[in-house]
Amino acid sequence: MVSSNKTKTEIKNIEDVDKGRTWVALLIILLGLGFLFFLMAFSITKGSIEIPLSSVWDALFRFDENNTHHLIILDIRFPRVIASALVGAAFAVAGAIMQGITRNPMADSGLLGLNAGAGFALSICFAFFPKMKYIQIILFSFLGAAFGAALVNGIASFRRGRATPMRLVLAGAAVSALLSSLSQGIALYFNVAQDIMFWTVGGVAGSNWEQIKIMFPWIIGALIGGVILSHSISISSLGEDVAKGLGLNTAMINVLSSIIVLILAGASVSVVGTVGFVGLIIPHLARYLVGVDYRWIIPVSAVLGTILVVVADLGARTLNPPFETPIGPLIALVGVPFFLYLARKERRAL
Numbered sequence: 001m002v003s004s005n006k007t008k009t010e011i012k013n014i015e016d017v018d019k020g021r022t023w024v025a026l027l028i029i030l031l032g033l034g035f036l037f038f039l040m041a042f043s044i045t046k047g048s049i050e051i052p053l054s055s056v057w058d059a060l061f062r063f064d065e066n067n068t069h070h071l072i073i074l075d076i077r078f079p080r081v082i083a084s085a086l087v088g089a090a091f092a093v094a095g096a097i098m099q100g101i102t103r104n105p106m107a108d109s110g111l112l113g114l115n116a117g118a119g120f121a122l123s124i125c126f127a128f129f130p131k132m133k134y135i136q137i138i139l140f141s142f143l144g145a146a147f148g149a150a151l152v153n154g155i156a157s158f159r160r161g162r163a164t165p166m167r168l169v170l171a172g173a174a175v176s177a178l179l180s181s182l183s184q185g186i187a188l189y190f191n192v193a194q195d196i197m198f199w200t201v202g203g204v205a206g207s208n209w210e211q212i213k214i215m216f217p218w219i220i221g222a223l224i225g226g227v228i229l230s231h232s233i234s235i236s237s238l239g240e241d242v243a244k245g246l247g248l249n250t251a252m253i254n255v256l257s258s259i260i261v262l263i264l265a266g267a268s269v270s271v272v273g274t275v276g277f278v279g280l281i282i283p284h285l286a287r288y289l290v291g292v293d294y295r296w297i298i299p300v301s302a303v304l305g306t307i308l309v310v311v312a313d314l315g316a317r318t319l320n321p322p323f324e325t326p327i328g329p330l331i332a333l334v335g336v337p338f339f340l341y342l343a344r345k346e347r348r349a350l
Contacts, residue, residue, distance in 0.1 A: 021289075025296040028289060032303035039307065040085065043314045044077045048322035051077075075208075083207035083215075084313040085306040087268040088278060090219045092305025093226050093298055094264040095279020096286065100233040100294050101257045105284070106169050106342050109145070109265040110276025116176035116183075117148020118269035119196075123183035127190035134270075135214050142266035149262070151175045169343070180274075203326045204272050204313055215267045222263040223302060229256060230294040237294065275328045277335025278305055280342075 045051045051069050059070040059078075091109060098107035109115050121144025125132050132140075155171040187193040226233075232253045236243045243250050268275075282305045283297060290296040312327040319325050 021291045021293075021296070025290040025300055028300055029303050032300075032307060036085065036303065036307055036310065039310055039314075040081045043081050043084075043310055043317075044073055046314060047077065047317045079209050079212055080204045080207040080313065081310060082212055083204045083271055084309045086212070086215065086219050087204070087272050087275070088305040088307070088309030089223060089302040090264040090268045090305075091275065091278035091309070092282035092286075092301040093223055093279075094261045094268075096283035096294065096297050096301045097226055097229075097233060097257050097261055098279065099283050100237040100297075101254055102168075103237055103239070104168060105345075106166075106280065106339070108276065108278075108280035109261065109268075110176075110274065110278075111169055111280060111339070112172040113148030113152035113175040113179070114145040114262070114265040115148070115269050115274040115276060116179040117144040117146070117151070118142075118266050119274045120144050120148070120179040120183045122270065123186045123192070123196050126192040126196050127186050130192070134211055138214065138218065138267055138270045141270040142262050145262050145266040145269065148175060148179060149258075166343070203316065203324065203328070204309075205316075205324055207271060211271055215271055218263055218267045222260045222267075225256070225260045226264075226298050227295075229253065229260070230298045233257065233298075234292070234294040237292070273328065275309075275331060277331050277339065278308060281335055281338050282308060284338075284342075 041053065041056055044056050045053050049069075049072060051073065055067075055069045056073055058064075059067075059073040063074065064070050094114075095108045098109070098112065099105060118141040121140040122137065124144075125137050125140050129136075152168060152171045152175045155175065156167040183196070184193070187196050232248060235246055235248050236250060236253055240250055243253075282301045285304060286297045286300040290300050308331070309327065312330045315330050316325045316327045
């Protein structure tokens with residue numbers, strides 16, 4: 001009884017501390033959304049062909065099908081910017097949820113096998129079912145992400161004791177390498193390497209309105225689900241014993257959270273390929289800014305994630321025009337040093 005009261009007191013103290021950051025979180029969200037709006041508009045103007053900002057407004061509200069700039073804006077650049085924003089939010093929130101539920105600061109869909117599993121499923125689709133519809137490809141991506149995650153958790157838990165963060169990361173690296181190799185082998189053997197190369201390196205250049213129309217409800221629904229579960233994730237992040245002591249059904253929360261993560265990762269990989277580190281970097285930045293309450297971490301991560309991927313896509317189009325640099329390596333330039341920093345902190349968990 002005393003322990004239970006002490007736990008509740010600790011949680012109340014945490015919530016009291018986080019109340020002081022509520023205004024910080026709201027400010028970040030509002031300013032972030034405002035900055036994102038102008039960033040997306042600016043991003044549409046940049047690329048191999050420079051387009052005036054006024055043309056963006058005209059294309060949206062006074063579209064002229066005979067105007068080449070209007071066609072480029074609506075058919076090519078606008079959908080890829082929307083796709084960048086959606087997958088940025090999806091990867092970031094997936095990473096935040098994984099870190100909260102597993103209490104693993106190094107959790108990320110790219111590091112724990114989900115992205116590689118989804119990519120493996122995509123290679124099978126292109127090799128054996130080349131005429132598959134996009135909605136079916138998304139479903140295959142979900143199954144592939146689930147397969148990759150199950151394989152990583154199974155290997156990490158094979159030894160006695162709990163699957164520690166570093167065990168999960170090492171298992172994730174091994175499984176990701178295996179599944180990526182199998183994907184490339186399938187691609188070469190069945191002569192579909194050219195088709196899946198885009199998903200291997202990661203990018204939004206091939207995004208179109210049909211893909212966005214299908215993936216939009218999946219990602220938005222999963223993001224809303226993450227926000228709904230955010231309070232339970234905050235409690236779960238304190239430890240399983242504490243969560244159960246407060247009456248939280250941890251098994252149900254873990255299952256629901258896993259489903260949301262699979263949807264977010266699977267839908268994103270089906271559009272942009274195996275882009276990693278977004279879900280690793282952004283949740284840590286969000287926690288630094290707004291504290292440990294996932295009711296704020298998740299929405300702030302969504303906003304910051306969209307900004308990161310939109311900026312990465314802008315860099316991909318402007319670094320070496322008219323050629324494009326894949327966004328996966330660009331984000332990895334920041335993600336790898338951050339990963340090494342976290343790995344150094346967690347080295348005792350081996």
